[in-house]
Amino acid sequence: MSNEIKSIHEFDVNLICEYYSSVERQGPGSTEVTLKALSFIDTLSEESHITDLGCGTGGQTMVLAQHTPGKITGIDVFPTFIDLFNSNAEKLNFQQRVKGMVGSMDDLPFQDEELDLIWSEGAIYNIGFERGLREWRRYLKPGGYIAVSEASWFTDERPAEIEKFWMDAYPGIDTIPNQVKQLQKAGYIPVAAFILPENCWTEHFYVPQVPAQEVFLKEHAGNEAVEDFIANLRHESQLYDKYKAFYGYVFYIGKKI
Numbered sequence: 001m002s003n004e005i006k007s008i009h010e011f012d013v014n015l016i017c018e019y020y021s022s023v024e025r026q027g028p029g030s031t032e033v034t035l036k037a038l039s040f041i042d043t044l045s046e047e048s049h050i051t052d053l054g055c056g057t058g059g060q061t062m063v064l065a066q067h068t069p070g071k072i073t074g075i076d077v078f079p080t081f082i083d084l085f086n087s088n089a090e091k092l093n094f095q096q097r098v099k100g101m102v103g104s105m106d107d108l109p110f111q112d113e114e115l116d117l118i119w120s121e122g123a124i125y126n127i128g129f130e131r132g133l134r135e136w137r138r139y140l141k142p143g144g145y146i147a148v149s150e151a152s153w154f155t156d157e158r159p160a161e162i163e164k165f166w167m168d169a170y171p172g173i174d175t176i177p178n179q180v181k182q183l184q185k186a187g188y189i190p191v192a193a194f195i196l197p198e199n200c201w202t203e204h205f206y207v208p209q210v211p212a213q214e215v216f217l218k219e220h221a222g223n224e225a226v227e228d229f230i231a232n233l234r235h236e237s238q239l240y241d242k243y244k245a246f247y248g249y250v251f252y253i254g255k256k257i
Contacts, residue, residue: 005235006228007168015229017078023212026056026081027122028200028249029149034063034121037251040192041117041145044068048116051075053105053136054123058085058098064119065094074100075108105132110139120148122249128172129179133186133254140256146188149196152176152250162243165236176250188254196249206237 008016020026044050048070052061055074058081065072072094074085085100103109105127118140124132129150136146151166153175166173174182176193183190213230220226 005232008232009168011225011229011232013078015225017080019212019216019229021057021080021084022216023209024057025059025205025208027149028196028205029060029121030196030200030204031060031063033149033196033200033251034060035067036194037147037149037192037253038064038067040253041147043143043145044070044116046070049073049114050117050119051108051110051115051139053108053118053120053132054126055085055100056081056123058088058100060119060121061085061098062088062092062094065089065092065098070097070116072098074098075103075105076100077102077104106135108136108139112138113141113144115139116141116144118144118146118148122149122151124148124150125170125172129174130172130182130186133183133188137187137256142256144256145191145253146256147251147253149249149251150179151247152179152195153247154195155246158246159243162239162246165239166247173247179250179252183252183254186254187257189257191253191255193250193252196251198244198248200249201240201244206240209233209237 046069050070050072052072052074055061055076058074061072061074076082079102082100082102089095089098118136151170151173153173156175180190180193217226217230
């Protein structure tokens with residue numbers, strides 16, 4: 001393993017998928033935050049059609065299924081995630097109305113104005129916040145909702161070290177006021193925007209990864225790419241601890257005009 005921390009973009013996506021298949025959450029969040037975001041959406045019925053884009057293994061999707069009626073379709077590009085998603089749905093006896101499908105955010109399998117709610121926790125960055133809001137709008141019914149969590153700056157200025165990290169990892173990161181403006185510009189009424197609490201990063205995301213990383217390193221002993229990848233994850237966690245006053249995830253909820 002080299003001493004230099006590699007960019008997340010240097011790692012094979014299959015390696016990333018394998019690792020995140022071993023942990024419950026693929027990004028910061030919590031059941032409480034999912035339910036808080038859901039509380040702003042009041043139009044769902046048994047006839048509703050919801051999609052969770054970039055659903056991962058479905059942790060948040062199953063929370064939605066427990067607290068909403070209607071049909072839910074999870075979409076993710078990784079077949080391994082979708083296999084786990086459908087297995088989790090079956091364990092909870094949701095398989096009749098919760099289905100996972102392999103698919104891409106930029107080529108969705110829905111008709112125009114088919115959906116009542118588009119959900120995406122920590123995944124819209126894959127297509128870009130502004131682009132995702134704009135392109136996904138066509139699939140929502142008039143008055144339908146979009147609810148996404150996205151990395152955001154809390155301040156207009158920040159230390160060079162964390163600025164450099166995010167400009168490499170995700171140059172599309174922006175401030176909360178700018179992202180609310182993007183939500184409006186894309187054709188939505190802003191309904192809510194709230195910062196995810198710190199425990200979504202620590203207790204629910206980083207802490208459970210500590211034992212998972214040890215197991216992953218043992219399973220791939222001597223694999224330099226794996227060692228570099230785990231070093232990258234640990235570096236990210238250290239940066240959050242150091243600079244969490246300057247950035248985090250924000251839930252944005254909008255209603256289609």
